[in-house]
Structures are given as structure tokens and as C-alpha cells.
Amino acid sequence: MESIQGKHFSITDPEGVNTVIYRINKTAKEYLQDYPKYTVERLVSTEELKGNLKRKTFFIDEPDYEEQLLFLSFGKEKVVVNTGVLEEDKVKISKKPVPIKFDTLYFEKEEYKEFQYTPNFKRPISIIDPETTEEVKPVLYMDKETNEVKGKCKLKPYKSYFAFEIRDKKDEKGGC
Secondary structure (H helix, E strand, O other), rough: OOOOEEEEEEEOOOOEEEEEEEEEEOOHHHHOOOOOEEEEEEEEEEEEOOOOOOEEEEEEOOOEEEEEEEEEEEEEEEEEEEEEEEEEEEEOOOOOOOOOOEEEEEOOEEEEHHHHOOOOOEEOOOEEEEHHHHHHOHHHEOOOOOOOEEEEEEEEOOOOOEEEEOOOOOOOOOOO
């Protein structure tokens, strides 16, 4: 029987807040020509209700010595963004939220957002439904012009979305 090596940690969300956590992956130098410098991977979690509070346990499979984490806490009409590090058996969260480039997407007609496909489904941009905090799941297709597998996310009209991308501070290119 196969076992997965990993770590876990827990946080408690107050009433009306839903936190999701992403692992930030830096692409190896040999793959930078074909893939983005950073990709994100949402951590799997379980939830336990304790009165008005939610205790969430997050799991990281095969962690590196030091894992960079992105915390997104969705509340009523706002998102608090913070970073942290998982070092050995401790999670250290920064004391101040850090600036991160993000957009709230809103369309008056159905829209598709395309992204470059990576075999492990890690991608540079994540689009989240702020009401449910679920990611908008991509659909894969074959681009006949470029002969590449690509992904696209279907965005509904008259609905807001939260989108973010991890970049270096010195990178000033446009967002999603």
C-alpha cells in the first residue's frame, strides 16, 4: 500500500470568514523557457465546526524544507491577503498583509479566460468565486493553430471573480 508523506496544520476562521491557502511553487531553471516562473497549488483541507467558528486543517504532500504559502481570507465583500512559510513543523504568518496584484473580474456577457496548460495543473493565475471560495475549474482543449493543449475557464456574466498571480516585485507586466 502506498503512503503519502506530508504535513498538516490547522487554523480557525471566525464567523463569516472562509480562508483558503495556496502553496507557491517556483519553477526549476531548466523549465523556465516553457513554464511560468511561479505556479500556485491550492491546499486540500478538512473542516470542523466548533460553535460559530470553523477549524480547518490543511495538508501539504511531500513538502520542501521551507514552503511558501499564500493565505486568502474571504469575508463579506473583501479579501485579506497574507503570506506565510511552513518551516519544519511550524507555520509562520507575516504580521502585515503584503501587496499582491489581483483583480476582481466582472463581465456583462459570458467570457472565457485562457491559460497555458501544465501537466500537473499548477498554473500561474488562479480565478476564485468569492461567494463559495471555490476555484473556477478549467476545461482543456487542443489549440489547432499552435498544436498545444490549453485550458480555459468559463466566467459567468454579472458575477464577480477574484483572480491573482504570483510575480517577483520587479516584474511590472500587466495582470490577468
